[in-house]
Amino acid sequence: MDLLPGLLLVFVLAFQACSSGFQLQGADGPLVAQLGGSVLLPCSAETPLPLEELEVEWRRTDSDALVHLFQEGEVRPESQNEGYRDRALFTGEIAKGNYSLLLSNMTTEDAGVYSCNVYTGEESGDVRVEVKGFEYLVVNGSDQAVSLHVGEKVTLNCSVDSHAKPERMVVTWKRTDENILVLLFQDGEVLSDSSHERYRGRAEFFTSEIPKGNFSLRLKDVRTEDKGEYICEAFSGPLSANTTVTLQKTDVPPRILVLMLCVLVLVLTVGLSIPAVIHLKKKDTGLKAMTTHLLLVFCPNIILSIALFIYGLTVGKTLAAVINILRILLLFKTAPYLERFCERIKAFMKNWNVTLAHLVVAGVLNSGKE
Numbered sequence: 001m002d003l004l005p006g007l008l009l010v011f012v013l014a015f016q017a018c019s020s021g022f023q024l025q026g027a028d029g030p031l032v033a034q035l036g037g038s039v040l041l042p043c044s045a046e047t048p049l050p051l052e053e054l055e056v057e058w059r060r061t062d063s064d065a066l067v068h069l070f071q072e073g074e075v076r077p078e079s080q081n082e083g084y085r086d087r088a089l090f091t092g093e094i095a096k097g098n099y100s101l102l103l104s105n106m107t108t109e110d111a112g113v114y115s116c117n118v119y120t121g122e123e124s125g126d127v128r129v130e131v132k133g134f135e136y137l138v139v140n141g142s143d144q145a146v147s148l149h150v151g152e153k154v155t156l157n158c159s160v161d162s163h164a165k166p167e168r169m170v171v172t173w174k175r176t177d178e179n180i181l182v183l184l185f186q187d188g189e190v191l192s193d194s195s196h197e198r199y200r201g202r203a204e205f206f207t208s209e210i211p212k213g214n215f216s217l218r219l220k221d222v223r224t225e226d227k228g229e230y231i232c233e234a235f236s237g238p239l240s241a242n243t244t245v246t247l248q249k250t251d252v253p254p255r256i257l258v259l260m261l262c263v264l265v266l267v268l269t270v271g272l273s274i275p276a277v278i279h280l281k282k283k284d285t286g287l288k289a290m291t292t293h294l295l296l297v298f299c300p301n302i303i304l305s306i307a308l309f310i311y312g313l314t315v316g317k318t319l320a321a322v323i324n325i326l327r328i329l330l331l332f333k334t335a336p337y338l339e340r341f342c343e344r345i346k347a348f349m350k351n352w353n354v355t356l357a358h359l360v361v362a363g364v365l366n367s368g369k370e
């Protein structure tokens, strides 16, 4: 009667001795390594294990390749897989239960799951450590220089792509030529107060765009002295990357050219109206009078069309710009002065210019540039 529980107890103890190993401590989560750098694969026992019977084996779980081995009191580099020779080292104190492995010269092929298997006599334990991906940091800006218009706003592009969350990076915008700080992002917030006084209150990020890695700089109330070279630098741990953007002043800003053309239109209209009215009063229908009328109708209209065309292009409204330049063609169609042109132009204007105008508009619409 007393025998059965006793047997059971022995059996349970034996089973425990076989199955229950010791606890090994691995990594808290997947590891992110640096390409070309090194990564520590942690593996340690809570209490040191006697070295005599100890065997520590690091393997890749996918290929079963032996990454490193500690056996009979020493490391066994000769049994290592070719690919890991000289790249994998036990760094911790094995005698103190630290079986961590340092993998260096990491390549993309080193991503994967590693297992740390520890045996001592009958006991064993294992823990898995995953190298999930690699650290990277890429910063893009804009290829062309950006033109500034005094008093207006301007955006300097800087997009950051990284394994790390944008909120955890440090991003700075600086003037490279004068080495002054324009704007700083650190510890998840924009530190506007650290901006140089010349930019304080005028420089900002698109805050809602930051989680997408868009660290573009918005500069308000642009001044002439803002022109120069800007650098956007991102830092994430040991990595850093940058892009430079040039802010330049265009020689004749298109808007000023448009304004000048408009003034010219005004001057021409007024200037030509005076002789035209004089001719009208005299009921003069001579060549000179008719030429004056013709100039009054055509010159201001053509110049205005050109001005609106340039304006349309500068604000990126291609379709509107094209329609404006086509007004010139339509002007010829409706003008009562058509008689005065030579035959060929007349025939063309009468028959084709509306068709041509429609074709051009259709072409622009099709190219999707409106």
Ligand SMILES: *[C@@H]1O[C@H](CO)[C@@H](O)[C@H](O)[C@H]1NC(C)=O
Residues within 6 Å of the ligand: 085, 086, 087, 105
């Ligand atoms: C690791 O990289 C360094 C420099 O990049 C090189 O000198 C060394 O030979 C490499 N070691 C191995 C084992 O590939």
Ligand SMILES: *[C@@H]1O[C@H](CO)[C@@H](O)[C@H](O)[C@H]1NC(C)=O
Residues within 6 Å of the ligand: 040, 044, 091, 092, 093, 098, 099, 100
């Ligand atoms: C094991 O050793 C490595 C360096 O050799 C060290 O960074 C790590 O903290 C050690 N682990 C424990 C649990 O002591």
Ligand SMILES: *[C@@H]1O[C@H](CO)[C@@H](O)[C@H](O)[C@H]1NC(C)=O
Residues within 6 Å of the ligand: 141, 142, 143, 144, 145, 146, 157
């Ligand atoms: C800035 O980025 C936006 C969006 O990617 C792009 O449309 C624009 O052309 C860029 N500006 C410059 C000057 O590169």
Ligand SMILES: *[C@@H]1O[C@H](CO)[C@@H](O)[C@H](O)[C@H]1NC(C)=O
Residues within 6 Å of the ligand: 155, 157, 158, 159, 206, 209, 214, 216
């Ligand atoms: C960043 O966001 C702003 C505002 O939405 C946009 O104008 C700009 O083009 C974006 N830049 C990039 C590089 O995506």
Ligand SMILES: *[C@@H]1O[C@H](CO)[C@@H](O)[C@H](O)[C@H]1NC(C)=O
Residues within 6 Å of the ligand: 138, 139, 140, 159, 160, 161
């Ligand atoms: C940066 O530019 C490269 C090449 O032009 C492109 O492949 C990459 O997607 C861009 N990255 C970002 C974050 O815009």
Ligand SMILES: *[C@@H]1O[C@H](CO)[C@@H](O)[C@H](O)[C@H]1NC(C)=O
Residues within 6 Å of the ligand: 231, 233, 241, 242, 243
């Ligand atoms: C910007 O990045 C390049 C490499 O892309 C590096 O050579 C340069 O030193 C960096 N500039 C600054 C100011 O950090």
